[in-house]
Amino acid sequence: MSSTAAPARKPVTLHRLREMHAQGEKITMLTAYDATFARLVDDAGVDSILVGDSLGMTVQGHTSTVPVSLDDMVYHTRCVARGNRAAWVVGDLPFGSYQENREQALRSSVALMQAGAHMVKLEGGGWTAETVHFLTERGVPVCAHLGLTPQSVHALGGYRIQGRDEAGATTLRRHARELADAGAAMMVLELMPSQVARDVQTDNPGVMTIGIGAGQGTAGQVLVLHDxxxxxxxxxxxxxxxxxxxxxxxxxxxxxxxxxVKNGSFPDETLHGY
Incomplete structure (x- = not known):
């Protein structure tokens, strides 16, 4: 009696993700911080693994992502890369590793990519567009992050829905357009009204928006694995x-x-907030 193992899936590339987006197939993303969970997430068919600085809370026991260092992110990215076989790996640039100048952002991005990330993620809009352009011109794929940006939680006054009023929504849409024009291939949209997230995707059809607490109108979804x-x-x-x-x-x-996520039954369009 013999059994045939399921064939290993092909590595998920940026080109493949763009094909999925163009065809209307939802993109799935989960966080992972070590080799064991990376292998589990990859075997379960998740398209992309986010090595998130959320590890500051889930793994390190902090109350925010702010204390996470670049060395921490490099270490956990290496662990994930060893366990992963096919998923697209996105590594978070932690607080303080890209805000100084574009050259600092490039050095930090190189460290994450040499550790095994395929793409780096940075938070915020406005000033970050110039950094995104600088990185993408040098061959670094970038995922932007708008809405609730956890590294700025103290400046934002807590974990609050962003873009509720017209001024806030207009700013989010403007920042998204600037980041798209700068070359961001992917964009996490966190904790914003579903219509605002839908507008961001409609305004920037070539960008893969990944929602978390932002409704169903994005190209994909992400959750913290532990949650x-x-x-x-x-x-x-x-x-x-x-x-x-x-x-x-x-x-x-x-x-x-x-x-x-693939069949559209998650998320619930009406549920936002903490």
Whole structure:
């Protein structure tokens, strides 16, 4: 009696992600911070792994992402790269690693990519467009991040929905256009009204928007792995769904997440906020 192993999937490339976006297929992303979970997420068919500076809270026990260093991100990116086989890997540029100038941003990006990231992510709009342009001109794929930007949580006054009023929504749309023009290939849209996120995607059809607490109108979705596996202690954001509720293994829960994003049953359009 013999069994045939499922064929390994082909590596997910930026070109493949763009094809998915053009065809209307939703892109799935989850965080991972070590080799074991990276392999699990990859085996479950997630398109992209975010090595997020959210590890500051999920792994290191901090109350925000601010204390996370570039050395921390390089270490965890290496771990994820060892466990991953096919998913597209995005590495977060942590607080203080790109704000000084464009050259600092490039050095930090090189460190993450040499550790195994395929793309780097940075937060904020306005001044960041120049940095994004500088990086993409030098062959560094960039994912932007607008809306709630956790590295700026103290300046924002907490984990609050962004872009609720017309002025805020207009600023988000303007920043998104500037980042798209600068060459950002992907854009995380966090904690904003669903119509604002939908407008950002409509205004920038060539950019892959990845929503988290931003409704269904984005090209894909991302969640913190620990949240969707119900491993996080304490209050969870309202937009998070517990994919372990139906039972089974962690891999089965991740597969349910992938299926729900692909078929449009996740997220709930009405749930925003923390």
């Amino acid at each position: 969707m596996l119900n491993l996080t202690r304490g209050k969870l954001p309202r937009f998070v769904r517990d994919f372990t509720a139906e039972g089974g293994s962690a891999e089965e829960a991740i597969r349910r997440y992938v299926a729900a």
